[in-house]
Amino acid sequence: xxxxxxxxxxxxxxxxxxxxxxxxxxxxxxxxxxxxxxxxxxxxxxxxxxxxxxxxxxxxxxxxxxxxxxxxxxxxxxxxxxxxxxxxxxxxxxxxxxxxxxxxxxxxxxxxxxxxxxxxxxxxxxxxxxxxxxxxxxxxxxxxxxxxxxxxxxxxxxxxxxxxxxxxxxxxxxxxxxxxxxxxxxxxxxxxxxxxxxxxxxxxxxxxxxx
Numbered sequence: 001x002x003x004x005x006x007x008x009x010x011x012x013x014x015x016x017x018x019x020x021x022x023x024x025x026x027x028x029x030x031x032x033x034x035x036x037x038x039x040x041x042x043x044x045x046x047x048x049x050x051x052x053x054x055x056x057x058x059x060x061x062x063x064x065x066x067x068x069x070x071x072x073x074x075x076x077x078x079x080x081x082x083x084x085x086x087x088x089x090x091x092x093x094x095x096x097x098x099x100x101x102x103x104x105x106x107x108x109x110x111x112x113x114x115x116x117x118x119x120x121x122x123x124x125x126x127x128x129x130x131x132x133x134x135x136x137x138x139x140x141x142x143x144x145x146x147x148x149x150x151x152x153x154x155x156x157x158x159x160x161x162x163x164x165x166x167x168x169x170x171x172x173x174x175x176x177x178x179x180x181x182x183x184x185x186x187x188x189x190x191x192x193x194x195x196x197x198x199x200x201x202x203x204x205x206x207x208x209x210x211x
Contacts, residue, residue, distance in 0.1 A: 050168055051134035051161045059135045060108035066090045066097045066143045066178070067136075069166070071158030073184055074151030075206060080199050081188065085147055088192055089182065097145070100136045133157040137165035141175040149184035 061067065068090075070082040079101040090097025103109055114132065115125035144166065153159070170176050189207035197203045 053134045053138050057112050057135050063142045066095050067140050068099045068145050069162050070147040071156045072149035072152035075202050077202050133161045137162040143178040146181045
């Protein structure tokens with residue numbers, strides 16, 4: 001009898017160790033739950049291949065800044081919304097927040113010439129942003145944070161390029177950490193309700209839909 005009890009305890013201990021060692025990080029678990037009822041997006045996450053880049057664009061990314069990734073806003077000038085959120089939430093922690101679009105305004109990145117993210121996407125423009133997103137996700141190091149809206153699309157660069165690349169690099173122990181996730185409406189409409197905005201019409205559009 002004692003032999004069976006000892007065997008049972010050994011199996012329970014082993015299962016707990018496996019669960020601890022191989023569980024997804026909390027932030028990734030939360031995001032998985034957000035898309036589990038959308039079979040299209042869930043399938044996309046399972047089948048997406050990692051992007052490849054030769055770093056031809058030579059994107060400068062400051063290590064000390066908090067690097068933000070975002071997706072699913074569903075409004076015009078979404079990049080400006082993401083920039084306002086990145087600045088605001090990082091400043092609360094005494095840090096500087098940047099998005100990919102903000103990096104293009106850095107003096108060190110003036111050599112990168114491409115189309116604006118808020119114009120109609122031609123095939124050439126689409127390819128430019130896919131290449132840039134790949135380089136951003138491949139070269140970024142340091143603290144990462146994520147902002148997701150309710151208009152998630154499996155064809156967005158976040159799902160196709162950035163998330164799979166970050167997940168792979170993170171699982172390989174590369175210098176990436178944080179991964180705090182924000183939902184667009186709560187952070188922009190509640191936490192930043194009294195925050196000055198340069199795009200009041202866009203902010204009203206986002207917040208009135210969820211009021």
